[in-house]
Amino acid sequence: MEKFLDQYGYIALLIGTFMEGETAILMASSLIYKGLFNFPFTVLAAFSGSFISDWIYYLIGRLNGKYFLAKRPKLSEKVKPVTNFFHQNKFQILFSYRFLYGFRIIIPLVIGMSGLRPLQYLFYSIVTGLLWATTVSTTGYWIGRLLDLRVQSFEENILFIVLGFGTLGMLIGYTIKNIAMLKIHVE
Numbered sequence: 001m002e003k004f005l006d007q008y009g010y011i012a013l014l015i016g017t018f019m020e021g022e023t024a025i026l027m028a029s030s031l032i033y034k035g036l037f038n039f040p041f042t043v044l045a046a047f048s049g050s051f052i053s054d055w056i057y058y059l060i061g062r063l064n065g066k067y068f069l070a071k072r073p074k075l076s077e078k079v080k081p082v083t084n085f086f087h088q089n090k091f092q093i094l095f096s097y098r099f100l101y102g103f104r105i106i107i108p109l110v111i112g113m114s115g116l117r118p119l120q121y122l123f124y125s126i127v128t129g130l131l132w133a134t135t136v137s138t139t140g141y142w143i144g145r146l147l148d149l150r151v152q153s154f155e156e157n158i159l160f161i162v163l164g165f166g167t168l169g170m171l172i173g174y175t176i177k178n179i180a181m182l183k184i185h186v187e
Helices: 002-019 021-029 039-070 073-088 090-099 106-113 118-147 151-186
Strands: none
Touching: 002 021, 002 039, 021 039, 021 118, 039 073, 039 106, 039 118, 073 090, 073 106, 090 106, 090 118
């Protein structure tokens, strides 16, 4: 596994954050203190994967979202509360959406459909993406350091480590999601 990380570590991290951000970045950043990853490059690779993913979904929403929903009234009804919540809390969401686990696809799609101009979204996606990548990398670093995680730890306990990091990400996201949904129902 160490050879794999030496050869493909940052590319694997970029792909991992494109697909499933928190788990990939937490795993990689937990090995920074062992010298397998470098903090700035870890943040950059994680940011790049999530940035590309967010922009793909934003562009899909911007170019085809309204047409897609017009053809699917039931789905449109499910997206409507999220769209309304976005319009009522635009700046809060634009600065925090990257931290909302479980909304990885829907929020950039809704932002794309909202009419927010690409240059505006570029600003928010860069600021939020860098903040997210730095925060999660720092958290992963300290988890790795406190638990003294090594490559062998991953090799021997990969399932438990992935489940642990996945659960941590889902717990954080679940909490934030419930707070946001509570606000939707109150309004």
